[in-house]
Amino acid sequence: MSSTRHQQLDEEKNPVPAAEGTMRAGNRSTLQLMRKVRRGRLRLPITLSVVLMVMNVALMVFWIILAAQIYWWTALAIGTAVFVLILVGLSLYLVLTIKEVRLSQRQSDFIDSVTHELKTPIATLRLYLETLQMRTLAEEQRSEFYSTMKTELERLDHLITQLLEVKRLDALGMETDPEDILLEPLLRHCARVECNRRQVEVEQIFEFDMEPAVIHTRRILLEMIFRNIIDNAIKYGGSEPQILIQIRVSKGGRVITRVMDNGEGVDPEIRKDIFKIFYRGESELERRKTGTGLGLYIVRTLVHLLGGKVTVHDRLDQPGSVFAIDLPGRAET
Numbered sequence: 107m108s109s110t111r112h113q114q115l116d117e118e119k120n121p122v123p124a125a126e127g128t129m130r131a132g133n134r135s136t137l138q139l140m141r142k143v144r145r146g147r148l149r150l151p152i153t154l155s156v157v158l159m160v161m162n163v164a165l166m167v168f169w170i171i172l173a174a175q176i177y178w179w180t181a182l183a184i185g186t187a188v189f190v191l192i193l194v195g196l197s198l199y200l201v202l203t204i205k206e207v208r209l210s211q212r213q214s215d216f217i218d219s220v221t222h223e224l225k226t227p228i229a230t231l232r233l234y235l236e237t238l239q240m241r242t243l244a245e246e247q248r249s250e251f252y253s254t255m256k257t258e259l260e261r262l263d264h265l266i267t268q269l270l271e272v273k274r275l276d277a278l279g280m281e282t283d284p285e286d287i288l289l290e291p292l293l294r295h296c297a298r299v300e301c302n303r304r305q306v307e308v309e310q311i312f313e314f315d316m317e318p319a320v321i322h323t324r325r326i327l328l329e330m331i332f333r334n335i336i337d338n339a340i341k342y343g344g345s346e347p348q349i350l351i352q353i354r355v356s357k358g359g360r361v362i363t364r365v366m367d368n369g370e371g372v373d374p375e376i377r378k379d380i381f382k383i384f385y386r387g388e389s390e391l392e393r394r395k396t397g398t399g400l401g402l403y404i405v406r407t408l409v410h411l412l413g414g415k416v417t418v419h420d421r422l423d424q425p426g427s428v429f430a431i432d433l434p435g436r437a438e439t
Contacts, residue, residue, distance in 0.1 A: 151200065151203040151204065151207065152200065152204070155196055155197075155199060155200035155203070156200075158196050159193060159196050159197070162189060162192050162193050162196065163193070165189065166185075166186065166189035166190075166193070169182070169185045169186070169189065170182060170185075170186060224262070224265065227258035227259070227261050227262045228262070230254070230255075230258045231255055231258055231259070234251050234254060234255050235255075237251070238251060257303075257305060260303055261303075282324050282325070282326070283324075284322055284323050284324055285322070285323075285324070285325065286320050286321075286322050287320065287321050287322070287323065287325055287328060288318070288319075288320060288438060289316070289319045289320065289321055289328075289353055289361060289363065289435070290314075290316045290318065290319070290353065292325070292328055292329065292332065293314070293316065293332055293351055293353070293363070294308075294314070295329075296329060296332040296333045296336050297311075297312050297336055297349075297351070299333060300333060300336045300337050300340060301340075304340060311340065311343075311347050311348065311349055312349050312350075312351065313348070313349070313350045313351070314350075314351050314352075315350065315351070315352045315353075316351065316352065316353035317353050317354055317355050317437065318355075318437060318438035319353050319355050319361045319435050319436070319437060319438060320361075320435055320436055320437070320438050321361055321412075321433055321434070321435040322434075322435070323412055323433075327408050327411070327412060330404060330405075330408060331404075331405050331408050331409060331431065332363070332365075332431075334401040334402065334404050334405050335365050335405055335429050335431065336349070336351075336365060337401060338401055338402060338429070339365050339366075339367040339369075339427075339429070340367075342367060342369045342370070342427070343367040343368050343369045343426070344367075344368040344369055344426075347367060347368065347369075348367075348368045349365065349366065349367050349368075350364075350365075350366040351363070351364070351365055351366075352364040352366070355435070355436065355437040359434060359435070359436060360432055360433070360434060360435065361432075361433050361434070361435030361436070362430060362431070362432050362433075363430070363431045363433070364428050364429070364430045364431075365428070365429045365431075366421055366426060366427070366428045366429075367426045367427055368421075368424060368425065368426045369425070369426050369427060370425065370426075371420050371421075371425060371426060371427050372418050372420075372427050377418050377419075380402050380418070381402050381403060381405070381406040381416070382403060383400065383403040405431075409431055409433065412433055412434070413433070413434050414431060414432050414433035414434065415431075415432050416429065416430065416431050416432070417429075417430050417432075418430070
């Protein structure tokens with residue numbers, strides 16, 4: 107493999123540092139321009155709505171003064187009610203417009219993210235296949251290449267599966283009947299699957315503190331919830347992730363599962379936003395982690411479907427985040 111091909115392959119295997127270096131070198135102005143464009147998209151509807159509201163209030167005050175002087179009490183009441191309705195309508199228009207613009211921005215970021223997530227494993231596979239075709243490699247090198255290609259294929263399969271699952275969340279698992287599921291073995295299975303996908307050992311990353319608990323539901327739903335939560339914890343944990351999974355059973359028939367990482371934590375200002383579809387905490391030009399912004403949306407949707415709730419807060423004993431999933435269940439008897 108030529109030095110140029112080595113460099114290209116290294117960049118594809120490590121897209122984040124390469125992207126950061128490129129951004130530092132020449133993309134600062136592009137990032138600033140994108141921020142200005144996004145602010146501009148919101149400025150027009152906000153300005154227009156505020157101007158219309160001010161005009162509406164001015165007309166309403168003028169109408170009240172005029173009608174009161176002429177003693178048109180019926181007209182005063184009707185006119186004031188109409189002006190109030192117009193003001194409420196303008197306020198709703200402003201709120202809905204801002205939500206629509208922000209959703210459009212998240213969709214744009216999502217498309218950029220998915221494009222990157224699809225392109226990277228495909229490019230890596232292409233480079234490895236070309237190398238295998240062009241050169242005769244030692245058995246050890248071939249095994250290493252096959253292992254990397256398998257990892258990239260699994261990454262690609264995981265992304266496509268996640269995209270397809272979002273489209274059918276409401277009907278997911280309906281072809282099977284609910285059953286009593288022991289939570290501890292299911293969580294250990296999810297942790298093992300995610301570790302295998304990232305080629306790390308469970309014992310190096312995970313610590314378990316779990317009370318015996320049972321949840322009556324469809325297995326696929328719980329697996330999707332906890333695989334996405336665990337994947338998120340590994341991704342946003344420290345440089346050497348250390349994750350504690352804890353299960354507690356409350357007296358009120360609730361099972362609370364906490365997944366604790368050792369990362370930077372989640373800014374309180376965005377704790378509600380991270381569960382929205384397409385949401386990513388970083389700009390696509392600034393991002394340091396791979397992902398599409400779908401995992402936590404899937405978690406929240408399925409948890410609500412099961413009659414539970416999911417929250418996030420800081421760890422008390424050390425830096426990091428705690429994702430708490432509260433579901434109906436019981437202690438194992």
